[in-house]
Amino acid sequence: MSLREHALSLFRSAVGTVRPAPMLKRAVKLQGDACPQLVVKGRAFPVKRNLYLVGFGKAVLGMAAAAEEILGDHLIRGIVSVPLGIQESLQRAGMQEMLLKPHSRIQVIEGAKNNLPDPEALRGAGAIQELAEGLTADDLLLVLISGGGSALLPAPIPPILLEEKEKLTKMLASRGAAIQELNTVRKTLSLLKGGGLARLAYPAQVVSLILSDVIGDPLDIIASGPTAASSHSVQDCLQILAKYNLLHSLPKSVETVLSSSPTTRTAPEDYSHVCNVIIGSNTLALDEAKRQAECLGYVALILSAAVCGDIGHVAALYCQLIRLLCLGFAGLGEGPLGNEVRGNLLQLAAELDIPGLNLAEFLQALRGLGPEKPVCILAGGETTVQLQGTGKGGRNQELALRVGLGLHRAQGAEASSPLGRCEIIFLSGGTDGQDGPTGAAGAFCSPQLVDEAFQEGLDAEAFLSNNDSYTFFSHFQRGRHLLVTGLTGTNVMDIQAVLIRPTDRS
Ligand SMILES: Nc1ncnc2c1ncn2[C@@H]1O[C@H](COP(=O)(O)OP(=O)(O)OP(=O)(O)O)[C@@H](O)[C@H]1O
Ligand SMILES: O=C(O)[C@H](O)CO
DSSP: OOHHHHHHHHHHHHHHHTSHHHHHHHHEEEEOSSSOEEEETTEEEEOSSOEEEEEESTTHHHHHHHHHHHHGGGEEEEEEEEETTHHHHHHHTTOGGGSOOTTOSEEEEEEOGGGOOOHHHHHHHHHHHHHHHTOOTTOEEEEEEOTTHHHHSOOBOTTOOHHHHHHHHHHHHHTTOOHHHHHHHHHHTBSSTTTHHHHHHTTSEEEEEEEOOSTTOOTTTGGGOTTSOOOOOHHHHHHHHHHTTOGGGOOHHHHHHHHHSOSSOOOOOOOTTEEEEEEEOHHHHHHHHHHHHHHTTOEEEEEEEEEEEEHHHHHHHHHHHHHHHHHHHTTOTTSHHHHHHHHHHHHHHHHHTOTTOOHHHHHHHHHTOOSSSOEEEEEEEEEEOOOOSOOOOOHHHHHHHHHHHHHHHHHHHSTTOGGGGEEEEEEEEETTSOOTTSSOSEEEEOTTHHHHHHHTTOOHHHHHHTTOHHHHHHHGGGGTTEEOOOOOSOOOOEEEEEEEEEGGGO
16 A cells, blocks of 8 residues: 555545444433433443434534434434535535434524624524523433534624624624634623523533534533533633724614623633533544554654644644754764754744644654654644635645645755655545635645646746635646545544655565
């Protein structure tokens, strides 16, 4: 098998492990005939045809289908709010297992076109609110949550109108607010976010199964934490609005809501009726890819599940890491060049400030690698692209193109570069199967990419400066380096893999 085939198989196994059905089946079990219990990650909840289900997010339809199969007749009724057109596109993609059966007890409401709240999503949120409010202490509410849940569960606090809230979140997003900031504001202005759904469902028991699409898996930020105690106050919201210069242009209704909320943190509310469980995350996907890489004979290491920050810096980090690995294979890792590259890496990591990354420790682990086995480095997260051009692309394809260009430059700059003595593949892909507004999930690159493209008359640098990575990869070798998976029905951000082996062993 080629390195490319290996990389593809690692990506597929990573995504496979966070697909709705296997994920649900791992997390939830119905046990016992006489006294049935729902067992969720070791905690048991008695059930007696008293189960209700609600869900919101891009991956929730498949989760609901898997949940209904597990729960059987114990499920009384459910409502899920999912993206517009998802049933048709899953149908077209032949992913029947992600669709509900014809006589399902779960009602599907599609809305939030282009990931923006709309009247249909508002209707879905209203129906979910009504279901939650009607529950009693004998009921159990299963809540399915995934990325995209914020837009699919809009419930602005009156008198705020949906359009006003949408305009505010759009403005925050366009001014560069991070998801943590965006969702802190959303929570403050919503009836259901920031723990609101869990409060309304009381006294019913609430069990939330969460697929994380946020770095660090923060319960109160993923889909704006409708079943998690919020760690933010109105004061935090005001600070964010001030930071993005929006305090003085707020609609009257938003001012009314903000001024009538307590500005200091109130006494923590009781969430003892709630059990929040992360059932899928980038970490889980990376762990599976690592297992698979080891089966394929690699020494596999996970760099981080929280790679974030400017895409140019992240690309530079991968290029330096690849240089260091090649120097190691050439027995030059401890020389002056090795020290220089390690210094560059530490500098880049300090600038990127990746949460929880101890790069010094990681570099120490690399030092212990022998030259006998091929190496696989895995990482995940979500980079940031500042769009400047008008081309078509996505974070992952752009990252692959940038890494390809960086490796090409490094090779050109060094006489007898150690890069030339290794076979190298870099892959970056979105686990949802769609990278930006393109038909691909991501792309592969190697140090030869730029030269080979040049022979076909394609100038990689020119495509990059127009953010046109998809057009580049579509033309280059007729799209052979594109990662095309189709929609996967799940989403735990992006995954990167670096695979390296010395050329003489290939
Ligand atoms: N031409 C382009 N080149 C590079 N990146 C792009 C381009 N156009 C859009 N993007 C990036 O694609 C991302 C939006 O794509 P997408 O809809 O996949 O969002 P997402 O953040 O991945 O959502 P989700 O969390 O649902 O996967 C943004 O990060 C945006 O900067
Ligand atoms: O829905 C949202 O808020 C984002 O996808 C983060 O979870």
